[in-house]
Amino acid sequence: MAKPNDNQFTNDVAPRRWSDYYKAVANRPPRETLLAALTNFERDIPNAKSKTAIDLGCGDGRDTVELLRRGWNVMAIDGEQEAIDRLLQRSDINIQLLQTRIAKFENIDLPSKADLINASFSLPFCEPKIFPSLWNKIVSTLISGGRFSGQLFGDRDSWVADPTINYHTMSDVESLLKPFEIELLNEEDRDGKTALGNKKHWHIFHIVARKK
Numbered sequence: 001m002a003k004p005n006d007n008q009f010t011n012d013v014a015p016r017r018w019s020d021y022y023k024a025v026a027n028r029p030p031r032e033t034l035l036a037a038l039t040n041f042e043r044d045i046p047n048a049k050s051k052t053a054i055d056l057g058c059g060d061g062r063d064t065v066e067l068l069r070r071g072w073n074v075m076a077i078d079g080e081q082e083a084i085d086r087l088l089q090r091s092d093i094n095i096q097l098l099q100t101r102i103a104k105f106e107n108i109d110l111p112s113k114a115d116l117i118n119a120s121f122s123l124p125f126c127e128p129k130i131f132p133s134l135w136n137k138i139v140s141t142l143i144s145g146g147r148f149s150g151q152l153f154g155d156r157d158s159w160v161a162d163p164t165i166n167y168h169t170m171s172d173v174e175s176l177l178k179p180f181e182i183e184l185l186n187e188e189d190r191d192g193k194t195a196l197g198n199k200k201h202w203h204i205f206h207i208v209a210r211k212k
Helices: 018-025 032-044 062-069 081-089 131-141 170-176
Strands: 052-056 073-078 098-102 114-119 142-153 180-193 199-211
Touching: 018 081, 032 062, 032 114, 032 142, 032 180, 032 199, 052 062, 062 073, 062 114, 073 081, 081 098, 114 131, 131 142, 170 199
Parallel strands: 052 073, 052 114, 073 098, 114 142
Antiparallel strands: 142 199, 180 199
8 A cells, every 4th residue: 555645634534423424424325336336237137136235334224225125135234333223223124135234344254155245435444454354355255247336545535644544546456456347446536525524635446346
C-alpha cells in the first residue's frame, strides 16, 4: 500500500457512530455496484434460482433486502448487534431465505462457497494487518463464475490518516483483482460529505468482478 503524503491530508479519522449512521441511511436504495452485479448474473443465467450471497458488513440491510427480493439465499454478516437487529426488524425481508451472523472482520469464518460476496463500503473498515487474510477468504469462498461487488478506499481518501482504515492505489486494486475478470472498476476522487453531513474527500474504487 502506498503511504499518503502527510501534507495532503487532515487528521480526520473515520467515525464509528454506527447508530447515527444507520439512522442517516435508513431506507436508501441498494448500492449501484450490487445492482450491476445482479444484472450481470441475470444476463448470464436468466431466471436463475437458489443462488447464495454473503452480504459482508450488511448494516441495516439495504443490499440484503434487494437480494432477498430477487430470491437469493443470503447470509448477512455485520460486526454490530444493532445492524442485525435493524435488519431483522424490517418488514420487507423474506426471513426464510435469510441467515444472519454477528462477527468482526478478524473473526469471520465464511462458508465454503458462494455465488456472490457483496461488501458495500465495509472492507475499508477492516484493519490493514487483517485485510490480506480477509481478501484471501473472499477469493477462496467465491465459486468460479461467482462475483465480488463493493468498494475499496484509495490512497487519496481523507480517512487514510486513520491507522485502522485500509486503502489502496489503482495498482493495488488491479493486483487484488487478478483472480477475477473485471466487469466494473470506477474510480471516484472528489470532495463531498459523509452520510452524517461532515466534509470529506472521497477516493473510492467501485468494483464488480467475476472470478475466473
